[in-house]
Amino acid sequence: MNKKYLPSALILYLNYFIHGVGCSILGQAVIKEALAAAWGVEAMAITAISAALGLGRLIALPFAGPLSDKLGRRISTAIGSASYAIYLIGLALAFNAGTHGGYTIAYVCAIIGGIANSFLDTGIYPAVSEIIYKAPGVATMGIKFFIAIAQMLLPFVLGVAVTSTAAGLTSYNPLFYGCGIAYIVLFVLVFLFPLPDADQKASGKKEGLIDSLKHTHFSFESIAMILIGFTCTGTFQLWLNCAQNFAKENVGWANPSIMQTYYSAGTMLALVVTAFLTRKIKDVRFIVVYPAICLVTMIAVLMGQSKPLMIAGAFIIGWAGAGGLLQIATSVCNMLFPKIKGTVTALVMIASSLCNYTILTAASKMQPSGVMTMNIVLTAVGVALGLFVNIRYKKMVELAQQDN
Template sequence: MPVSRYFTAFCLYLNYMVHGIGVLIISLNMHSLEVQWSTDAAGVSVVISSLGLGRFALLYIAGTLSDRWGRKPFVLGGIAVYMAFFIGLLFTHDLTLAYVFGFLAGSANSLLDAGTYPKLMELFPDSPGPAVILIKAFVASGQFILPLVVSVLAALNLWYGWSFIAAAAVLAVNFVILLRMGSRGSAGQQKASENLGKNSGAKSGSESIAIPDLVSYTLFGYVAMATFYLVSQWLAQYGEQVAGMDFESSLQLLSIYTTGSICGVFLSSLALKTFLKAREMLLICTVMSFLSLLVVTLWPTSLFVTVFAFVFGFFAAGGVLQLGLTLLAAQFPSAKGKATGIYYSAGSISNFTIPLITAWIARNDSILGIFRFDVVIAAVGVVLACFIAWRSRRAEALLGS
């Protein structure tokens, strides 16, 4: 494969490292932004919620249009809008305007998803699963780097805004590089689509999908996002308030979780390239996620929570969401952008509803109750993964007969 394809893929991945930074940059600079926007933590939280709204509002439309107009305009558009988010958010002093910029960040995420996921599948038609899963590694790397940068800036008494400017600068350089690159022609895209369908056990060129399959994938997109999103938001509090860990140790759980996620991405990619199929990996990850959640709710000790942070990060946040998309895209070999829009729209709805549900549980029950709720969600994920794996295997058998 030409080196240019790998370089193009690296540039696409790099956008997601910055996206990982963008997801956390508001919360990690919350105190400074409270002062700048003349608000409190609740006001900043409202701005954070705008990212999910912006992503949901545009994702399906952007995914569908990327099948018609090509991937490049949406990748470049996502980069440009993300730059506006970092710079605009940094210099605004109005909470309402900050909410608008947060909405733009969510929209930028949608544009990047609509262009990047299909493009990677087209660049690597023989191994779309590993190519897509690697996105998660770059997101995790951004989330790993940002806390270090924020800590260094604080220790040196430097302006917190340098982290915003650095992220925008990386995007600016990447924008220029990608702008100068050519786009693959329609013939190349069609060939990649045919290879994707063939390698995934789908009927090449078919745009139809059975209603039970569409429903199961959509529900899985919601459940998979909810399962690890809930843990990422409440893991530190669970360690401190339920497992009895001290504050510093509970914060370290997030680093352990991120480390598990990164390890899961690379080992999953290796397994998919050598001896496992996407549907098999999907089933393994969902079962292990459920079992680890069940154990940590039954025995919430500091040891079990620490081990859980790595294991759950490995299986639940190590690319299982992307695996589901790879399988769904095989059902839409010539409309991968549309498949991306459908699948991640369900995940965006999860980002809306899960915080509301968990806030109600926290007020009326406990943080342990939140994790018990996640056990139920993970159990539903196992059922859906079993159905998806069965249908995928059945379709492959029928295709080969």
């Protein structure tokens, strides 16, 4: 790694540090209650705002990647930073609007936040891989690590950021404004420091996603891998956005925000331990073992309904559900389908975003216990898909080797 890129790498990672807050704030029970009180809706209805983040990703994914290749990582990252600032500051403005369109404003801003996420992904993932070119896996793992650190600190920040309005409403606007301003600063900084440009612009014309789909034959195995992108996303997104509501309503835990810290601690440890385990164990084994662990954990939580179980569940789901499972599934796709690597990877991420939108939208209309049950069913489907892929793995490897 060239030392001149060290400040640039830090700026890129800081985008994901703030993103760790931005993608988690709407899942915090206390923030849900504050926003719900301001907008005159039920707390679970805030989950639909989280779902809009997935809708924004779906809108942007087909063109965010090609734009990053054509215009460069800097432009893609800048678009992501600016859009995220609009999302976060927009949440504060939506809170102030109250029942006069506040919920609608937040929904639109969340769509912009999802678009921001896509541009950050397509700009920063390749950029840090180009900067830390000798260890691209470590570079991308660093992104998840920065997200996890922010999510672990979030419950402690909430206690500092809370204020009361003149009308007596609880407000977390200082947090929204602070993170939005931080993104504006990062937007400026990304133009001031160098980025490697070697692979920034594609040479020649690349086949787009739609053209690639026209020439692709999908096997049952490839469809299963795409569906795993859907199910594994549902496992951790439903927990992240709804488990605290379950703890409040079903367990009687008045302030379960500390669950976020245990969840993030599990994620951080998983990133380190799983990276080591993948040297000894085939990646494909994790796409059945980790969902199975999540399934058993959620069944125990639903049946036991106690504070210790909620804490243990948060840590375990953070580890097995959010500790790189989606990235492992994508990695397995790249290895098993070399001829359609880009297409299948793109479809896994689209399936992930589709899950984020549809499943969270459905969850916003359900009771917390119903959401936990839905998550158990969805995760069980993921276990079945993982078993199918593992059973077919030897044959799939043989076919992949023939394609090389």
